[in-house]
Amino acid sequence: MDITAPAIMLTLIWGIAIGCIYMLLATGLNIIFGVMKLVNFAHGQLLVVGAYLTWTFSVSAGLNAYVAILVSMVVVALLGIAVERLTFRRVLGGDKLNEIFVSLGLIYIFENATMLIWGTSSLQITSPFSGMSLNLSSISITYDRIIAVFVVIAALAAFGLLIKKTKIGLAMRATSQINNTAMLMGINVEKIYMITFAIGAALAAVAGGLYGIIFSFNYQVGAMPTIIAFAIIIMGGLGSIKGAIVGGLLYGITEQLATYFLNGLWGSAVAFALLIVVLIIRPRGIFGEKGE
Amino acid sequence: MGKKVNNMDIKKTLTSLLRKRPFQFLLVGFVILVLLPVLITDNFFLYVLTLICISAIYAASWNFLANSGQGSLGHAAFLGLGGFASALLGNSIATALIRLLGTTGMPIGALSVTIQILVLLVGGLLSAGIGLLIGLACVRLKAWYLAMVTFGFSVIAHTLSSQFDAITNGVNGFAPTTLVPRGFPFYILVISFMFSSISIMYLIMKSRMGLAFRAIHGNEAEAKMIGINTAKYKLIAFVISTFFAGIAGGLNVYFLRFVDNSIFAPANSFLPLIMSVIGGLGTVAGPIIGSIFWVSIQQILALPSVVNSLQASVGQYFPGISNVGPPISLIAIGVILVIIVIFEPKGLVSLFRKIYKRLGVETHEKAEEKKKRKNSVSLFRNFYKQLLGAKATEKGEIKK
Incomplete structure (x- = not known):
């Protein structure tokens, strides 16, 4: 393998594209953590459900893959509401371990339910741009990856507007600061929790659709993205949106560079080594609030 | 009533034994564990x-x-x-x-x-x-x-x-x-x-x-x-x-x-x-009880008879996979996990403690709580009595 400047450029672009998908998942996880103080380890399973639904809508209903993502977003958001009401609401505010525990149970349920419904074979979503790529002198990159980056930017911008400009966003920010005070100010905290979880699930579904277009997937792929998304928000600082974006890019680029310079085995190991180094230097993440 | 006292006695002797001679207890447990596979071969x-x-x-x-x-x-x-x-x-x-x-x-x-x-x-x-x-x-x-x-x-x-x-x-x-x-x-x-x-x-x-x-x-x-x-x-x-x-x-x-x-x-x-x-x-017993529960439930759900009967009954609805047994067992495990946390968030140990309490024995904490409640009730009653008494004398004074 020869190391050339265009190849490194390509690796960087790939890293950014993959980082963007992780970023979307991480943002969903982060908003749920920020508002509800809950870590949903089954978040990656929502990504898998989103990918499968996008596949189903694009194959059986004949929708454009990118339109199918929008439909699956709505379905997964409803699924998220159901999950929040039936399980997490009952354990919120108790021991943190109970929440991890519920999400571990949900992983079992989701992983095997998707396996029952969609089978065990790997699938990939075909988009209208499949197989087409943009050629720039010596490097070529598929349109789907470029579109993925723009979709992520659009989704994050819409999300940012929702948080900063709308009344619901204001209520979410208030709840994330002190939920009891928010409740005293007349905010229906339980409704805000429900909306937050739905938004997080919808972001996971978008990430799932993009993941399914770029990579092939099966019922088991959800575990690693969850851990990666969690690592990203830990690296960036829990509850910080800026941190999720920087962390996502850092993670994606490191992983791709390690895969390029060493080999595929090292990808996640080097990325986690980076996480460990970041946390040893800054125990609360890059943008995390100062500890004691 | 006699039964209650009897239970209390058993509990008291058990607890005192456990406190005074923990290693004898361990030895008994060890012997039981050694004998178990001898009895059930x-x-x-x-x-x-x-x-x-x-x-x-x-x-x-x-x-x-x-x-x-x-x-x-x-x-x-x-x-x-x-x-x-x-x-x-x-x-x-x-x-x-x-x-x-x-x-x-x-x-x-x-x-x-x-x-x-x-x-x-x-x-x-x-x-x-x-x-x-x-x-x-x-x-x-x-x-x-x-x-x-x-x-x-x-x-x-x-x-x-x-x-x-x-x-x-x-x-x-x-x-x-x-x-x-x-x-x-x-x-x-x-x-x-x-x-x-x-x-x-x-x-x-x-x-x-x-x-x-x-x-x-x-x-x-x-x-x-x-x-x-x-x-x-x-x-x-x-x-x-x-x-x-x-x-x-x-x-x-x-x-x-x-x-x-x-x-x-x-x-x-x-x-x-x-x-x-x-x-x-x-708790000390927690991990032991947890592993007994978890390992046995996993082994039971993975038994060939369970898996085969699942495949025979609902296999036809899911044509995508060859054997529906394992995934359905795993879904059941997931549901069990969620249910345990929602209804018994302190673990199975607390469930055993509840059963223990039902046997008619009072734990130390509960007795203490009762005592406190009694104290506060009597305090309140005294206060109320004084208040009533004061009122009565006041009334009396007015009447006079």
Whole structure:
């Protein structure tokens, strides 16, 4: 393998594209953590459900893959509401371990339910741009990856507007600061929790659709993205949106560079080594609030 | 009424015995566990029992760390380290011995049992050594940050074991040489290790050091304020916990007769957490009850008869897969996990305590609470009486 400047450029672009998908998942996880103080380890399973639904809508209903993502977003958001009401609401505010525990149970349920419904074979979503790529002198990159980056930017911008400009966003920010005070100010905290979880699930579904277009997937792929998304928000600082974006890019680029310079085995190991180094230097993440 | 008193007597004698002679109790438990497979001679039963005991050591080691306020999500790294180290060392000692003795296979005897115990301890020590290094990186970290860093180490351990395949044989996996025969002899080895490790962890938790751990668990800043060297004690807890996790890993590998790099999988890191929380976090009995429950439910749901009947009844609705048994069993496990946390968030230990209470006995706490309530009621009554009395005299005065 020869190391050339265009190849490194390509690796960087790939890293950014993959980082963007992780970023979307991480943002969903982060908003749920920020508002509800809950870590949903089954978040990656929502990504898998989103990918499968996008596949189903694009194959059986004949929708454009990118339109199918929008439909699956709505379905997964409803699924998220159901999950929040039936399980997490009952354990919120108790021991943190109970929440991890519920999400571990949900992983079992989701992983095997998707396996029952969609089978065990790997699938990939075909988009209208499949197989087409943009050629720039010596490097070529598929349109789907470029579109993925723009979709992520659009989704994050819409999300940012929702948080900063709308009344619901204001209520979410208030709840994330002190939920009891928010409740005293007349905010229906339980409704805000429900909306937050739905938004997080919808972001996971978008990430799932993009993941399914770029990579092939099966019922088991959800575990690693969850851990990666969690690592990203830990690296960036829990509850910080800026941190999720920087962390996502850092993670994606490191992983791709390690895969390029060493080999595929090292990808996640080097990325986690980076996480460990970041946390040893800054125990609360890059943008995390100062500890004691 | 007579029955109630009788129960109370039994409870009192039991508790006092447990307090005064804990080791006699342990001995009785040990004898019962030794006799169980003698009474029920069934290979599958023995298999499940051994698996439960190994899981109990692993879960107890995790629970020990959690008692010092540190939650690890990467204990599989230490399970795997102990497993790989003891299996590799055991194999090289066995090959050297076979060459020395000129026999065709490893002779089973007192020597091989000694080697077995030795390699398990070395596996534990190596795991503890790595645990010390990782613990040094982790002492400043808290909660999620610590969980993520420990998880990262298990991912790195997985990569390293695949990368240095020439030494570890981690990709294809290998079988350790038999040192203690499978079945009853191995079971005895496992329960001896289980009793000694759980008693050691229990004694540490009861000592001054354990008090420091619990103080850190309660509130780290306060613990620091009263002069506990929190960094030192957290590190000690980390090392002790990883030592026992390594031993559990060695036992696991020698029991299953196979090890490959899948031992570092995240599922193995979540396992002790699941078992400790099911049983009851922070209690001695918790990890044991949790592993009994978890291992048996998994084994029951994976029984061929259960799986086959599921396939026969609902298999036709899911044409996408060849056998619907395993996924449906796993969904059932997931539902059980969620239900336990929602309805019994303090674990099965609290369920047993509730049943114990129903037997008609009062626990110390409840008696205390009752006393308090009585006190406050009488206080209120006195106050009210005085008030009434004052009113009465007031009225009387007006009447006069």
